[in-house]
Amino acid sequence: MKRIPTIPVVVALVLAACGGAPTTSPGASGAPPAAEDISLVVPVRAEAKSLNPDWQNDSGGYWANGNIYSRLVILDWGSVTGTVAYGDLAESWEGNEDGTSYTFHLRDGVTWHDGEPFTSADVVYTFETIVEKEYPLKQYLAGAEITAPDDLTVQVDFAEPNVAFVPLLAQASNWYGAILPKHIYEGTDWSTNPANEEPIGTGPFKFASWDKGTQISLDANPDYFQGAPEIDRLTFQFVADAQVAQAGFDAGEFPYLTNDYVTNFPQLAGLAEGDDPIVVETPSLYDRSLMFNLSNEFLANPLVRQAIAYGIDREAMNQTAFAGLWEPTYNAGISSVSDFLNADAVFPQHDLERAKELLDEAGYPEGPDGTRFALSVTNYPVADSNLIAEVAVQQLKAIGIDATWEQYDLPTWLDKLKAGDFDITSYFVRYGPDPAAYGEHFGVDGPRNFMGYENDRVEELLAEGRVTTDVEARKDIYGQVQEQLIEDVPYLPLFTEHKFSLVHAGWTGFAVMEDGYNKSMGWFGFYAAHKTN
Numbered sequence: 131m132k133r134i135p136t137i138p139v140v141v142a143l144v145l146a147a148c149g150g151a152p153t154t155s156p157g158a159s160g161a162p163p164a165a166e167d168i169s170l171v172v173p174v175r176a177e178a179k180s181l182n183p184d185w186q187n188d189s190g191g192y193w194a195n196g197n198i199y200s201r202l203v204i205l206d207w208g209s210v211t212g213t214v215a216y217g218d219l220a221e222s223w224e225g226n227e228d229g230t231s232y233t234f235h236l237r238d239g240v241t242w243h244d245g246e247p248f249t250s251a252d253v254v255y256t257f258e259t260i261v262e263k264e265y266p267l268k269q270y271l272a273g274a275e276i277t278a279p280d281d282l283t284v285q286v287d288f289a290e291p292n293v294a295f296v297p298l299l300a301q302a303s304n305w306y307g308a309i310l311p312k313h314i315y316e317g318t319d320w321s322t323n324p325a326n327e328e329p330i331g332t333g334p335f336k337f338a339s340w341d342k343g344t345q346i347s348l349d350a351n352p353d354y355f356q357g358a359p360e361i362d363r364l365t366f367q368f369v370a371d372a373q374v375a376q377a378g379f380d381a382g383e384f385p386y387l388t389n390d391y392v393t394n395f396p397q398l399a400g401l402a403e404g405d406d407p408i409v410v411e412t413p414s415l416y417d418r419s420l421m422f423n424l425s426n427e428f429l430a431n432p433l434v435r436q437a438i439a440y441g442i443d444r445e446a447m448n449q450t451a452f453a454g455l456w457e458p459t460y461n462a463g464i465s466s467v468s469d470f471l472n473a474d475a476v477f478p479q480h481d482l483e484r485a486k487e488l489l490d491e492a493g494y495p496e497g498p499d500g501t502r503f504a505l506s507v508t509n510y511p512v513a514d515s516n517l518i519a520e521v522a523v524q525q526l527k528a529i530g531i532d533a534t535w536e537q538y539d540l541p542t543w544l545d546k547l548k549a550g551d552f553d554i555t556s557y558f559v560r561y562g563p564d565p566a567a568y569g570e571h572f573g574v575d576g577p578r579n580f581m582g583y584e585n586d587r588v589e590e591l592l593a594e595g596r597v598t599t600d601v602e603a604r605k606d607i608y609g610q611v612q613e614q615l616i617e618d619v620p621y622l623p624l625f626t627e628h629k630f631s632l633v634h635a636g637w638t639g640f641a642v643m644e645d646g647y648n649k650s651m652g653w654f655g656f657y658a659a660h661k662t663n
Contacts, residue, residue, distance in 0.1 A: 167362040168661055170637075171345075173369035173378060175390050178346065181329040181337065183308050184256065185265050185320040189540075192305065193366045194346045196654030198243075199308035199331035202234060202253060202284070205300040205563060206655065208647030210413045210466050214563035215300035216648055219248070219309055219332065220284075229291035229599050234284040240355045242311050243336045250278035255312040259320070266306045269577060270299050291597035293604075294566035301415075301563055304653045334359045334657040344368060360660035372513075379407075385637045386659075389629040393513035398630055399453035406635035412642040413466035414627035415562040417459060418518055421621045424582045426553050428503050433492035435619035438554075439478045441485035441529040442522065444624050451517035456625040462612035464626040467561040472609035475616050477623070485529045496530045504532040509556035511540050518556045518624065547580040555580070559623065565608040566596055572615065583620040636663045 176190035183195040204218045217223070220234040240248040257276045260267045275287045286295070299307065309332070314325050329337050332355070335348035345367040352358045367384075369375045372391045379387040389412075392398070398409060420442070422429045429435060444458035460479060463471040478484070489495075494502040505526065509519035519535055526533035533554075538546065546552050557580070560567050569592045570576045574584050588611055595607040615621070631642045639658040641650035646658045 168360060169363040170361045171365045171367055171384055172386055173375040173384050174366045175370060177368045180326045182320055182326040183306050184260060187266050192654045195308060196652045197335040197348055197656055198329050198333045198337055200333050201303035201307045201309060203296060203300040204303055204652050206641045206650045206653050207412050209415060209563045213648045214297035218651060229293035230288045232286045232295060236282045237355050238282055240332055241353055242332055243330045246313055248332050249281040250284045252312045253284045253309055254278045256310045267302055270302050293599050294564035297563040298566060335364050359657050364656055379632060385634045386640055387632040389631050392630045392632055395453040395455050399455055408633045410631045410633055410642050412629040414629060415467055416558045416560050416627040417464050417623045418625045418627055419557055419559055419621045419623045421555050421557050421581050423550060423552050424620060425550055431492050433488050437485045437488035439619055439622050440481045442525055442622060443480040447521045450521050456628055459623050459626050462615040463561050466626055470565040470605055470608045472612040475612045477616055500530060501532040502530040505553040506534050506536050507554045508536045508543060508552050511543055515556040568611055581620045585614060585618060588614050636661055638662055
């Protein structure tokens with residue numbers, strides 16, 4: 131079987147079975163203008179709830195909003211190569227030595243899509259409202275004093291060091307960090323402002339139309355501060371069904387098929403090299419894990435969690451679920467985010483007999499029917515997590531745990547996680563762009579600590595890591611966090627996430643591709659996308 135490389139690389143394959151900051155515009159190469167308009171239609175799984183991304187978490191809106199609006203700083207998939215943030219509306223910035231103060235220098239001459247000038251007042255207004263209303267980005271602005279010394283400067287000050295502020299702000303801004311026009315939103319309710327239906331941004335594309343239930347269309351912004359994009363019309367078509375999206379791609383209707391739809395791993399593994407389409411493999415800041423609800427009477431026992439760690443066979447799961455294409459991990463971290471990885475801290479490898487011994491030791495011997503107790507398994511409702519959950523159920527049964535698989539839609543699943551109404555779930559941990567992200571998952575008040583994990587030593591280390599500026603000292607701190615996680619086993623990392631996307635020949639520059647890294651203007655940005663012929 132052909133092995134697709136697991137480094138940032140684009141691999142050209144035939145789909146035989148299917149039938150730092152950017153400095154120039156991709157269109158500023160001196161080439162003559164296109165003779166006719168260039169249109170790009172991209173299928174996306176869900177429709178936006180609103181075209182204001184800041185007042186709620188709206189995964190359906192990521193795509194359109196990521197191209198209409200600009201952020202202070204941003205990152206894209208170039209983060210896997212070490213670029214933790216680059217400038218969007220901020221042309222440059224600097225922080226003081228102890229990480230308590232950051233000064234952002236804004237681009238001059240930026241205008242909103244309605245022609246009004248953009249200034250630092252828009253940034254201050256956006257951030258202050260987010261904090262006041264406790265909108266999602268607030269967690270990254272907590273404790274910040276935000277001021278505007280002049281129209282082109284924003285100052286952010288903290289009472290104590292916050293060394294991870296810029297990279298975590300850049301990442302979160304992909305979801306809900308858009309800078310909004312003060313002259314449009316001031317004095318209004320963000321959730322009901324009419325501009326949520328006809329948005330005004332400063333991004334590379336301007337709102338054109340929203341055909342409810344069908345698609346959102348955007349037009350190139352000729353006045354974009356880095357030059358107009360090469361794509362004249364960008365349309366996001368709502369396609370919930372992966373087979374429908376694949377058929378549209380095969381027919382040439384969609385030049386680009388995102389990772390959300392490319393889920394047939396055996397098919398990918400069997401492809402031969404060729405010219406069209408191109409299979410793009412993109413490493414990630416995320417893993418895929420099993421998370422344990424520590425309030426469950428069985429999972430509260432560390433011996434049970436250790437037994438499960440021995441009972442899960444990642445290599446077999448990789449072959450069964452992913453045709454060998456995903457990279458198993460045995461650390462409390464992943465290979466694509468290696469700067470702070472403690473490679474010497476290792477979770478147990480598969481040992482069926484040791485798993486059974488630990489369950490016996492925990493006081494749960496096999497009953498007459500060969501089972502010890504029952505647990506349910508659920509998962510983040512995406513294709514790869516479905517596959518993980520399905521295989522995990524069988525592997526848990528092999529050590530005597532009567533596991534059942536429960537599937538839910540995304541809102542229901544999230545509600546159950548937040549309520550602690552689950553036993554084991556397949557989910558993810560985000561390890562970058564700064565190791566302070568551990569706090570999001572394993573801190574007592576972490577917004578993704580659905581496990582209910584509490585460890586005083588981890589809490590102390592996370593607090594120390596947030597205020598420590600010395601890189602080597604931070605590596606030691608987060609290395610100790612990883613050691614404690616392996617000892618406690620509140621979760622079990624399984625794989626480094628790898629994203630597979632399909633691109634037809636004649637197109638390039640998508641955010642998942644190397645020539646789109648660090649200039650797409652976000653994970654969902656299409657500024658760098660262009661035709662090659």
